[in-house]
Every structure is written in C-alpha cells, then in structure tokens.
Amino acid sequence: MSSSNFAIATVAACGMMLFLSTLRKNNASLVSGGGLGEGGEFVILYVTVPNKEVGEKIATHLVNEKRAACVNVIDGVKSYYRWQGKVEIDNEQLLVIKSRKTLFSLIQESVEKLHPYDTPEIVSFPLHDISPKYRKWLGDSTDI
Numbered sequence: 001m002s003s004s005n006f007a008i009a010t011v012a013a014c015g016m017m018l019f020l021s022t023l024r025k026n027n028a029s030l031v032s033g034g035g036l037g038e039g040g041e042f043v044i045l046y047v048t049v050p051n052k053e054v055g056e057k058i059a060t061h062l063v064n065e066k067r068a069a070c071v072n073v074i075d076g077v078k079s080y081y082r083w084q085g086k087v088e089i090d091n092e093q094l095l096v097i098k099s100r101k102t103l104f105s106l107i108q109e110s111v112e113k114l115h116p117y118d119t120p121e122i123v124s125f126p127l128h129d130i131s132p133k134y135r136k137w138l139g140d141s142t143d144i
Contacts, residue, residue, distance in 0.1 A: 042138050043104065043124040045097040047111055048079060055093045058114050067103050067110060069141035072096040100142050101126065 049055040052075070059071035074094040081088055099107060108122050
C-alpha cells in the first residue's frame with residue numbers, strides 16, 4: 001500500500017471510529033430515556049417458520065392472546081444454515097412480531113408449543129425510536 005493510500009485509509013478509519021463513538025453515545029441516551037425512545041420497552045421478534053399454515057397459526061394465536069400487537073408474515077425467505085453437521089437450504093417464511101419486551105417469555109412459550117422445529121429461531125431486537133402514535137397503539141394492543 002502506498003503512503004498516500006495508507007494515510008487515506010487511516011483518516012477513513014479514524015472517521016469511522018468517531019462516527020461509531022458518537023452513535024454509541026446517542027444510543028446510550030436513547031436507552032436511558034432521552035431522545036425519542038425509551039430504551040426497549042417494545043421489541044420486534046423474528047421467527048422463521050416452514051410454511052404459511054404454521055406462520056398463520058402462530059400469528060393468529062399471538063395477536064388473539066394480545067402477546068403481539070401485529071405479526072407480519074413474509075413469504076419467500078431462503079435460509080442457509082448448519083444443522084446436525086450438514087449445511088441445509090430451506091424455503092421458509094419470516095414472522096416479524098411487534099410486542100413488549102416483558103412478553104418475550106410468553107411468546108417464546110407459544111412459539112415453541114405451536115412450531116414444528118426442534119429449535120425454532122426466536123430472536124428479539126429492542127425498539128428505541130418509535131412515533132408516539134405507534135407507541136401508544138403497541139401498548140394498547142398488547143397485555144402487560
């Protein structure tokens with residue numbers, strides 16, 4: 001690498017570190033209640049399912065029981081993964097579940113009961129920046 005390319009790469013790396021540091025500080029204030037968010041009271045969960053029937057059964061159950069405010073069923077997901085020592089490729093559907101963090105264990109229990117997989121994917125991500133009207137709707141649509 002030439003010295004001018006090295007200098008450009010160094011400046012770019014320093015800029016990225018500064019950006020990430022600023023982002024981390026801003027997110028910390030969001031988590032503590034500053035800014036628009038309130039630190040993950042609400043979450044989005046991802047659950048993959050093998051077909052439409054399983055996805056609709058889980059989605060309907062979660063919404064009927066007020067464990068989720070909304071479940072999007074996204075078709076056409078192609079999953080590549082390792083299972084029992086082999087690489088597998090499957091066509092699946094993705095459930096995008098909007099709910100409260102406090103309901104995670106109940107959602108997990110429901111998914112594990114209704115899902116045909118031995119080890120279903122159940123992961124959640126905290127929501128920090130939510131419009132006030134959508135936040136209210138999420139709260140009104142789920143049980144505490």
